[in-house]
Amino acid sequence: xxxxxxxxxxxxxxxxxxxxxFRAAALGTAVAVLGTQPRPLVALGPxxxxxxxxxxxxxxxxxxxxxxxWKVKRTLxxxxxxxxxxVVEYFPWAYCEPRRGVLDWxxxxxxxxxxxxxxxxxxxxxxxxxDWALPADACSSYLTDDAVPAFAAFCERFARRYAxxxxxxxxxxxxxxxxxxxxxxxxPEGYAALLAAAYPAIKAGSGDTTVxxxxxxxxxxxxxxxxxxxxxxxxxxxxxxxATPHFDALAAHAYGWVYAAADEPDAAVVSFRRTxxxxxxxxxxxxxxxxxxxxxxxxxxHPRWTRAVSAAERVTQSLLAYDLAWRQWDWxxxxxxWAFRFPWPQRxxxxxxxxxxxxxxxxxxxxxxxEYAQDCVLGQESGARSQEL
Amino acid sequence: xxxLRSLRALRWILxxxxxxxxxxxxxxxxxxxxxxxxxxxxxxxxxxxxPPFESIAAxxxxxxxxxxxxxxxxxxxxxGVEFRNISFDGLYDALAAxxxxxxxxxxxxxxxxxxxxxxxxxxxxxxxxxxxTAAGVPPSAEALAGTxxxxxxxxxxxxxxxxxxxxxGSLSSEVTVKQVLSELDAITAVESxxxxxxxxxxxxxxxxxxAGSPVAIxxxxxxxxxxxxxxxxxxxxxxxxxxAMTDVLGSAEWxxxxxxxxxxxxx
Numbered sequence: 001x002x003x004x005x006x007x008x009x010x011x012x013x014x015x016x017x018x019x020x021x022f023r024a025a026a027l028g029t030a031v032a033v034l035g036t037q038p039r040p041l042v043a044l045g046p047x048x049x050x051x052x053x054x055x056x057x058x059x060x061x062x063x064x065x066x067x068x069x070w071k072v073k074r075t076l077x078x079x080x081x082x083x084x085x086x087v088v089e090y091f092p093w094a095y096c097e098p099r100r101g102v103l104d105w106x107x108x109x110x111x112x113x114x115x116x117x118x119x120x121x122x123x124x125x126x127x128x129x130x131d132w133a134l135p136a137d138a139c140s141s142y143l144t145d146d147a148v149p150a151f152a153a154f155c156e157r158f159a160r161r162y163a164x165x166x167x168x169x170x171x172x173x174x175x176x177x178x179x180x181x182x183x184x185x186x187x188p189e190g191y192a193a194l195l196a197a198a199y200p201a202i203k204a205g206s207g208d209t210t211v212x213x214x215x216x217x218x219x220x221x222x223x224x225x226x227x228x229x230x231x232x233x234x235x236x237x238x239x240x241x242x243a244t245p246h247f248d249a250l251a252a253h254a255y256g257w258v259y260a261a262a263d264e265p266d267a268a269v270v271s272f273r274r275t276x277x278x279x280x281x282x283x284x285x286x287x288x289x290x291x292x293x294x295x296x297x298x299x300x301x302h303p304r305w306t307r308a309v310s311a312a313e314r315v316t317q318s319l320l321a322y323d324l325a326w327r328q329w330d331w332x333x334x335x336x337x338w339a340f341r342f343p344w345p346q347r348x349x350x351x352x353x354x355x356x357x358x359x360x361x362x363x364x365x366x367x368x369x370x371e372y373a374q375d376c377v378l379g380q381e382s383g384a385r386s387q388e389l
Numbered sequence: 390x391x392x393l394r395s396l397r398a399l400r401w402i403l404x405x406x407x408x409x410x411x412x413x414x415x416x417x418x419x420x421x422x423x424x425x426x427x428x429x430x431x432x433x434x435x436x437x438x439x440p441p442f443e444s445i446a447a448x449x450x451x452x453x454x455x456x457x458x459x460x461x462x463x464x465x466x467x468x469g470v471e472f473r474n475i476s477f478d479g480l481y482d483a484l485a486a487x488x489x490x491x492x493x494x495x496x497x498x499x500x501x502x503x504x505x506x507x508x509x510x511x512x513x514x515x516x517x518x519x520x521x522t523a524a525g526v527p528p529s530a531e532a533l534a535g536t537x538x539x540x541x542x543x544x545x546x547x548x549x550x551x552x553x554x555x556x557x558g559s560l561s562s563e564v565t566v567k568q569v570l571s572e573l574d575a576i577t578a579v580e581s582x583x584x585x586x587x588x589x590x591x592x593x594x595x596x597x598x599x600a601g602s603p604v605a606i607x608x609x610x611x612x613x614x615x616x617x618x619x620x621x622x623x624x625x626x627x628x629x630x631x632x633a634m635t636d637v638l639g640s641a642e643w644x645x646x647x648x649x650x651x652x653x654x655x656x
Contacts, residue, residue: 301542304477304495306438311542312570345501348478364542367550 053376058086058336083373092128142182152201159205192241215251254297298337302352421623430469434489465633511614519607526607535585538575599652
């Protein structure tokens with residue numbers, strides 16, 4: 001088909017100037033919007049302060065695997081609103097350095113920024129060996145001697161990055177358990193070597209950071225147990241191995257199991273005041289000037305777990321423990337009970353340690369602690385039994 | 390022409406492939422019931438630390454309501470029964486690993502596990518109930534009034550707090566919630582007149598009444614049925630267990646067992 005000789009009338013130029021103008025404006029707007037840095041979806045919000053009568057009150061949050069930032073923020077808001085000043089949080093080496101030399105601080109940055117904005121003091125626990133630093137078929141708690149320098153370097157980077165924001169770093173966790181020591185027999189001497197490498201590294205990163213020796217699992221284990229070493233024995237051997245100059249404070253786990261907070265400490269049982277036995281050892285070794293930090297602990301109200309107590313006893317003993325540590329343990333800086341909130345249901349007794357459900361429903365213990373934190377007056381809890389519950 | 394015919398044939402084959410795969414998968418025989426029948430006994434997992442449902446008697450054998458239930462179910466299925474004492478948090482893993490055929494252990498129904506597990510009908514509802522004096526028990530859970538005693542920190546406390554805070558009229562503003570240190574204390578508060586009503590689990594109420602408390606058990610505030618669990622990929626066994634359960638729950642033996650372990654009020 002050939003064009004008509006007459007053809008259409010030529011379209012006058014600039015017939016639709018407004019439409020062109022509109023298109024140009026829309027294009028310009030799109031370029032402007034796409035070209036700018038997107039605003040964060042979750043704002044840090046205004047600087048907050050914790051209102052509490054008990055300056056040692058704290059919780060172990062469990063934000064390690066919390067993906068969504070708004071949930072990180074909401075969790076830490078609820079911690080503040082409960083009246084807790086301290087949070088202990090776990091920052092896995094494997095998450096921050098997934099490949100050798102490749103650092104990803106995004107999640108740690110998020111948690112620490114929100115915690116700081118909520119006015120919380122962070123105690124950072126470091127551990128978890130990345131694949132690239134593991135021998136074949138080893139688990140993430142297996143730190144070889146060869147990998148110790150790389151871990152120490154990570155500790156140094158962490159301390160430097162968060163200098164002035166995170167003032168307390170815990171090196172490793174419960175090394176007196178085989179499962180936390182690469183399923184090898186626990187070795188206080190090996191852990192002393194780890195501290196000796198990590199301590200100067202952290203100080204090089206931030207001279208003001210307090211280095212905490214990892215909390216030991218409260219554990220009256222027999223001497224020949226290949227899976228665990230008695231925590232008191234372990235600490236004794238840690239001192240014998242020359243660890244004294246390589247930590248500024250001791251982290252401790254103070255679980256109550258079925259015993260009351262006020263029960264006299266007994267080396268044969270796991271109870272809240274077992275921490276005093278660790279303290280006694282520190283003093284005996286001339287280390288009494290160093291403080292302790294309870295970085296895990298508390299009671300569980302699972303209806304079927306044999307180490308659990310009733311819901312009322314959990315509330316009672318938790319409040320008594322917070323209060324006891326504040327009034328009587330002048331060597332203890334903070335008490336962080338396990339565990340504020342899990343990102344998802346654990347489907348086990350662990351859920352019954354929590355203060356808040358994964359969907360942010362406050363459990364009754366939350367309200368009880370919140371009420372206590374207003375004036376530090378114990379109600380009927382003070383009349384609780386002091387014998388085995 | 391030939392290539393067109395081949396293409397059509399290929400299209401038919403592709404269309405039929407999912408159906409063939411589905412038929413093959415569905416056609417895998419479920420031998421679970423036959424395997425148990427051949428063995429001659431049902432292996433039941435339980436955490437024998439929860440009397441009166443399951444505990445270890447002085448002689449070392451398990452005893453309790455769940456033990457009776459397992460024996461009654463197995464008898465209906467023409468089987469004996471073997472008990473494996475497993476910690477509560479390990480029961481589902483034991484079932485998944487095939488170490489046990491069923492879980493009967495005061496196990497609450499869990500709707501999030503129904504992809505892996507088939508549950509029987511509930512055989513005991515351990516939800517929250519209202520307790521009061523015989524004359525004071527309200528006709529419905531919506532008519533709570535006066536002072537209500539609950540265990541501090543418990544689900545009952547959380548539920549009443551939630552109903553109070555909801556402000557939808559589900560809990561009168563004139564209700565006073567009195568927190569005590571145990572469910573037994575809540576029942577004692579009702580007995581002594583320190584509270585008009587109490588809210589406890591049904592089990593606590595049953596055991597208190599069985600022990601001689603004069604309180605009456607009133608309407609339920611929540612449901613928490615205990616159920617038996619079998620693997621979802623063993624439907625034949627699950628159906629046999631459910632069929633036996635239906636039979637057992639209507640039997641005089643079950644009623645007698647409930648009376649023995651929970652008392653007359655909860656038979």
